[in-house]
Amino acid sequence: MARDLTLWFVMHVLAPRKEIIDIPGYLATTFSGKGKGIYLREVLFPESLFVNIENYFAEENKLKEVYFAAKLFGYKHGLISHLPTLKNGRKEFEIGYKMFNKYVSTIFARRLDLEIDYSTETFHYTGDNFIICRKNGIGVIFTGGMAGLVSYYLSKNAEAKHVYCQGRGDKLCEWISKPLSNDTSLFEKISVSPDYIKINKNSITAKRAEYLSLKDAINGRLFFYKEGTLSYKNERHIIWEANIFYFLDRYCNAKLLFESAYNAGMGIARKNNWSLELFRLYLSLAGVGLPFFAENNKKVYVYLKGYPWTELAKDSTFAIWRGFISGCLSAILDRRVMFNAYSSSFGREGVFEVVFKEQ
Numbered sequence: 001m002a003r004d005l006t007l008w009f010v011m012h013v014l015a016p017r018k019e020i021i022d023i024p025g026y027l028a029t030t031f032s033g034k035g036k037g038i039y040l041r042e043v044l045f046p047e048s049l050f051v052n053i054e055n056y057f058a059e060e061n062k063l064k065e066v067y068f069a070a071k072l073f074g075y076k077h078g079l080i081s082h083l084p085t086l087k088n089g090r091k092e093f094e095i096g097y098k099m100f101n102k103y104v105s106t107i108f109a110r111r112l113d114l115e116i117d118y119s120t121e122t123f124h125y126t127g128d129n130f131i132i133c134r135k136n137g138i139g140v141i142f143t144g145g146m147a148g149l150v151s152y153y154l155s156k157n158a159e160a161k162h163v164y165c166q167g168r169g170d171k172l173c174e175w176i177s178k179p180l181s182n183d184t185s186l187f188e189k190i191s192v193s194p195d196y197i198k199i200n201k202n203s204i205t206a207k208r209a210e211y212l213s214l215k216d217a218i219n220g221r222l223f224f225y226k227e228g229t230l231s232y233k234n235e236r237h238i239i240w241e242a243n244i245f246y247f248l249d250r251y252c253n254a255k256l257l258f259e260s261a262y263n264a265g266m267g268i269a270r271k272n273n274w275s276l277e278l279f280r281l282y283l284s285l286a287g288v289g290l291p292f293f294a295e296n297n298k299k300v301y302v303y304l305k306g307y308p309w310t311e312l313a314k315d316s317t318f319a320i321w322r323g324f325i326s327g328c329l330s331a332i333l334d335r336r337v338m339f340n341a342y343s344s345s346f347g348r349e350g351v352f353e354v355v356f357k358e359q
């Protein structure tokens with residue numbers, strides 16, 4: 001099974017270039033099914049980042065915020081991926097969700113199975129070696145995402161519960177999701193604008209020798225893929241569509257997001273003894289744009305050219321990446337770096353850019 005998954009990943013994801021991983025600063029998934037082109041702008045990040053976010057929100061009794069944000073993300077993920085819903089008929093729906101589960105398990109788990117009881121519209125997911133919750137027994141980001149995705153599948157408002165978890169000592173991870181009501185007003189405002197593809201494609205740049213792509217890193221064995229796990233020096237990594245950062249940013253406590261990301265960044269930078277140069281290369285393959293660091297009056301700033309854009313970009317505080325990069329730089333420069341200022345704009349050729357600064 002595990003070997004199968006690696007082969008599947010190579011044959012169906014890497015080889016046909018469904019996953020675009022050879023451009024520094026930019027990661028995306030594209031494939032076309034039934035005349036609908038699928039395009040997802042993605043970001044690569046260490047598992048410890050989301051483990052930390054969940055732990056900090058659990059500590060402050062604010063996991064509900066994370067669940068809610070992830071739920072809206074999950075719904076949007078169904079929409080943006082053009083996944084068939086039950087309204088498309090059971091046959092088409094089943095082909096769609098099976099394909100999607102297989103895709104998810106290539107990065108998120110060793111295994112992800114789904115059984116559906118159509119009479120009660122109950123979704124029963126079983127997972128093995130699942131990201132995030134295996135470390136903290138929480139997994140609320142995935143659970144919320146599942147509630148949103150099942151809501152999308154059913155065109156209803158569904159909730160999900162993580163009933164068993166390997167991170168809590170159970171044999172496997174299990175989730176149950178079922179509809180709560182037919183009221184879908186929660187999702188009414190979620191839409192995908194044509195700008196999403198247009199703007200993000202502007203981020204595709206010519207190959208530059210001073211940056212790394214994820215493909216370079218996998219070829220050079222800096223990143224390693226095996227059995228549903230993508231790792232960088234023992235740290236598991238996740239590739240997720242960029243909206244997750246924007247939804248968490250909009251609906252969760254900004255200070256907690258910043259702090260938890262800051263400490264995750266500091267942890268990974270220290271563990272790997274990063275130099276600024278190594279960190280710059282790492283960032284360039286994470287898909288958050290091409291990074292430029294600069295200093296002005298002893299204050300550092302970072303400029304990310306081609307940062308992922310979504311409909312939520314306008315009001316974003318970018319708390320997670322601002323915090324994560326602040327934490328990394330604090331470890332690297334051996335002083336407290338706090339990017340408490342930020343701005344975003346469209347540069348030449350419509351490239352979306354963000355700047356994080358020390359104030």
Ligand SMILES: [Zn+2]
Nearest residue numbers: 133165166173
């Ligand atoms: Zn779990």
